Amino acid sequence: MTTYPTEPLPRLAALDGLLAAPAGRVPERLRGLAADLGITGTAADPDAAHDPDAAEPAVPALIAALRTTTGPRGAAVALLLGLLAEAPGERVRAAVHRGFTDYLEVLAERGRDSRAELLALTFLVAHFPQERDAVLAATAGLPLPAGDRARLRRCLDPLDPQDPELTRIWPDPTHWRALPPAEREFDRAWMVQAPAGMMRTAYELDTRSLLAYSGAKALWAAEHGGEEPTGTDPDLRLPAATAGTGPAYAAHLAAMRCPSCEGGLVLDSGAVACTACGTVFPADGGTVDLSLGVGDPHEPMTKNVPLCYSEIRSAFLRWKGTNWGGAVSVQDEDEYLRGAVRPVDGPILDLAAGTGRWTAVLAETHGADRVIALDLSAAMLRQVHAGLPDVATVRGSALNLPFRDASLGAVNIWNALQSLPDQAAAIAEVGRCLRPGGTFTLMTFRPSTDPLYRVFQTAPFGVIPVALSAPEDLRAWLTAAGMTLVSQWTPGSFVFITAVRDQIG
Numbered sequence: 001m002t003t004y005p006t007e008p009l010p011r012l013a014a015l016d017g018l019l020a021a022p023a024g025r026v027p028e029r030l031r032g033l034a035a036d037l038g039i040t041g042t043a044a045d046p047d048a049a050h051d052p053d054a055a056e057p058a059v060p061a062l063i064a065a066l067r068t069t070t071g072p073r074g075a076a077v078a079l080l081l082g083l084l085a086e087a088p089g090e091r092v093r094a095a096v097h098r099g100f101t102d103y104l105e106v107l108a109e110r111g112r113d114s115r116a117e118l119l120a121l122t123f124l125v126a127h128f129p130q131e132r133d134a135v136l137a138a139t140a141g142l143p144l145p146a147g148d149r150a151r152l153r154r155c156l157d158p159l160d161p162q163d164p165e166l167t168r169i170w171p172d173p174t175h176w177r178a179l180p181p182a183e184r185e186f187d188r189a190w191m192v193q194a195p196a197g198m199m200r201t202a203y204e205l206d207t208r209s210l211l212a213y214s215g216a217k218a219l220w221a222a223e224h225g226g227e228e229p230t231g232t233d234p235d236l237r238l239p240a241a242t243a244g245t246g247p248a249y250a251a252h253l254a255a256m257r258c259p260s261c262e263g264g265l266v267l268d269s270g271a272v273a274c275t276a277c278g279t280v281f282p283a284d285g286g287t288v289d290l291s292l293g294v295g296d297p298h299e300p301m302t303k304n305v306p307l308c309y310s311e312i313r314s315a316f317l318r319w320k321g322t323n324w325g326g327a328v329s330v331q332d333e334d335e336y337l338r339g340a341v342r343p344v345d346g347p348i349l350d351l352a353a354g355t356g357r358w359t360a361v362l363a364e365t366h367g368a369d370r371v372i373a374l375d376l377s378a379a380m381l382r383q384v385h386a387g388l389p390d391v392a393t394v395r396g397s398a399l400n401l402p403f404r405d406a407s408l409g410a411v412n413i414w415n416a417l418q419s420l421p422d423q424a425a426a427i428a429e430v431g432r433c434l435r436p437g438g439t440f441t442l443m444t445f446r447p448s449t450d451p452l453y454r455v456f457q458t459a460p461f462g463v464i465p466v467a468l469s470a471p472e473d474l475r476a477w478l479t480a481a482g483m484t485l486v487s488q489w490t491p492g493s494f495v496f497i498t499a500v501r502d503q504i505g
C-alpha cells in the first residue's frame, strides 16, 4: 500500500462534494469535479494559459478516496484517475502511476462484487502497459466479460511488428483472431509491410479507441446501477442470394455520368464507357467501378472488415451514439427508413451502403430494381451484390457522385457521413443529384451534450476519421445544398434526419 505524506492532502472541495453526494447527485458532482481537474470534452482554447500539470496536487487525494469509497462514487473516482492517467501533463500521469499498488488492492477487494467498480478499475489499470504482467495476474480471476478482458490485454500488450494486428482490435481482438487462418494471413501480410512510424501511430490510435470505449462503458455502468449491454450483437449479414439475371446497374445508366468529364455512360462490351471522353470503366462481378481508383490504397485494409461488421457496427453505435442502453435498435433503424424514404421518380441511392443491411430495407420497401448501392470499397460492394444481386452496385466517391444533376428519386446516407472526408461537400453532392421533392435520409452522430461522456466519445476510432456533426451544422449544410429539413430525431447522441430537395430555380 502507498504511504502518503503526513501533511494534510491538498483536497478539492468538489471531491468532498462527490464523496458526500446523495446517490441522485453523484453524476452532477462527478462532472463538477472532472471540470475542476481540467477534464473536459471541449477543445481547449489554444490561446488560454493552461498548466497541463494543474491537477497533480489533487491526485493523492483521489487515490486516498478510491481506497475508502465504494459503489458508484468509487467507480467515479477510478474513472477520473484513469482519465488523468492519459492527461497531457507528465507529472500528473506520474502521480497517477504512483497509486498503482492501491489500484490492484482495490480491484482484489471489490472487483468480484461490483460490476461498475470492476469496469472502472479495469479502465484505470489498462493505462499501465509497463505493469502488464502485474495487471494480468491481478485480473486473471475476476469476472471480466471476455471482450473486456481482451481489450484490457490489447491495451497492455506491446506492438509486435511481426503480427501488429493494426485495426484488427475493434471492438476487441477476439473476433479478428477467430477469422479463418487464410484471412488472418492476408491481413498480416499488409500490416507487416507498413512503415515502422505508421505502424506505431496506428497502434497508438487503436489503443486510444479501446481505452475510450472501455471508459465510456464504465461510465455508463457506474451511472446505471452497474448495468451494461447484455446479449449478443444482432447479425447484420445478408443471406446469400441466387445470382440475378444481369448487371443491375445497366438499368440506371441514364441517371449516371462520367466521374471524369460528366459525359453520358453506355454499356460497352461488358464494361461501361463514357460517350464524351471515351474512358472505359471496369464492370466486374455485377459492379461498375466509377471510383477513378480513389479507394484502391485502402482496399487490403477493408477486405476482411465485412467478416466482423456486425460486432464493429454495434459497438460503434454504443460508443458514438451513447447507445449502451440499446435505446436505438436495428428494428428502430429499419422502421425509420421504411417510413421516411419517399422517392419521387428516379433511382433511390444508398450512399456509402457498406455491407448492404439497410440497402436491403430500401429494396424490400421500394423494389430492388429502384435501388443503387454506392460505396468506395469493393469489398463492401461484393457483400451487397452477393446478398442483393438485383440491386445496382456502383463503386464511387461520395464527394464526386457519378450521377447527373437532379437525376435521383431519393438518397440515403446511413451511419456513414461521419467518416466521409468532407461532410458539407458530400451533402452538397446529394443536393445536386436529388430531384425536387425527393427525400434525403441521414443517420449519423452528434457530440454528446454530456461533457464528460464527450471526452470518451470524441477519441479517435483508430485510423478511421470520424467527425461528429452538430445539428446546427447539418441544418446549414442542408440549406446550402437546396434541401429543407422535415424531421429530426436525436435519441442518445444519434441524429436521424429527413430532408426534402427544394424546387430548383
Ligand SMILES: C[S@@+](CC[C@H](N)C(=O)[O-])C[C@H]1O[C@@H](n2cnc3c(N)ncnc32)[C@H](O)[C@@H]1O
Binding pocket: 313, 351, 352, 353, 354, 355, 356, 357, 358, 374, 375, 376, 377, 380, 396, 397, 398, 399, 413, 414, 415, 416, 419, 420, 421
Ligand atoms: C460505417 S460504414 C456504413 C455502412 C452502412 N450504411 C451501415 O449503416 O452499416 C461506412 C461506409 O462508408 C464507405 N465510405 C467511406 N468513405 C467513402 C467515400 N468517400 N465515398 C463513398 N463511400 C465511402 C465505407 O467504405 C463504408 O462502407
